[in-house]
Amino acid sequence: MEQSRRNTAPLTQANESWCRNLATRKSYGIYAVARSSTNRKPSDVVQSKPSSRRVAPPKGVRSNSFDPIVAKACGVVLRELRLQQGVAQDAFALLAGIDRSYYGKLERGERQPSLSILLKCASAFSQPAGTVVAAIERQLKRKATTDKGPKVARE
Numbered sequence: 001m002e003q004s005r006r007n008t009a010p011l012t013q014a015n016e017s018w019c020r021n022l023a024t025r026k027s028y029g030i031y032a033v034a035r036s037s038t039n040r041k042p043s044d045v046v047q048s049k050p051s052s053r054r055v056a057p058p059k060g061v062r063s064n065s066f067d068p069i070v071a072k073a074c075g076v077v078l079r080e081l082r083l084q085q086g087v088a089q090d091a092f093a094l095l096a097g098i099d100r101s102y103y104g105k106l107e108r109g110e111r112q113p114s115l116s117i118l119l120k121c122a123s124a125f126s127q128p129a130g131t132v133v134a135a136i137e138r139q140l141k142r143k144a145t146t147d148k149g150p151k152v153a154r155e
Contacts, residue, residue, distance in 0.1 A: 067112065071109040072143075075107045077132065078107050078121060080135075081121075082107075089104055089107065092124060096120045118132060
């Protein structure tokens with residue numbers, strides 16, 4: 001009998017300790033976080049800064065880097081270069097390592113290519129990327145000069 005009392009004594013001490021710890025825990029949903037039982041000086045405790053929360057922009061207002069004029073000029077140049085080589089759209093997209101439908105959207109001016117896409121296209125055209133970018137700039141200048149001309153009302 002005495003031996004069973006010895007076995008239960010540490011168990012009850014552990015239970016009492018656990019219950020005391022449970023009373024000092026703060027609950028966060030299904031989780032419980034134990035407070036530290038060490039005595040700290042106020043100078044030892046480091047105050048954490050409040051988290052900076054990102055504020056969502058107002059509805060309907062978004063940052064947009066898409067420029068339809070540049071996208072259209074880029075598409076015209078890509079199509080001209082592809083047709084000069086006499087390659088179909090899907091074959092060229094496969095050659096450049098670009099999704100076929102995405103390349104079609106590039107040529108139609110519905111998407112604006114990233115630098116990596118331009119580099120892939122230039123490599124598939126066997127031309128330096130600077131040549132492709134220069135051709136896009138020339139197309140933009142042509143578009144700007146044709147848009148500035150006097151508009152004549154047609155009857």
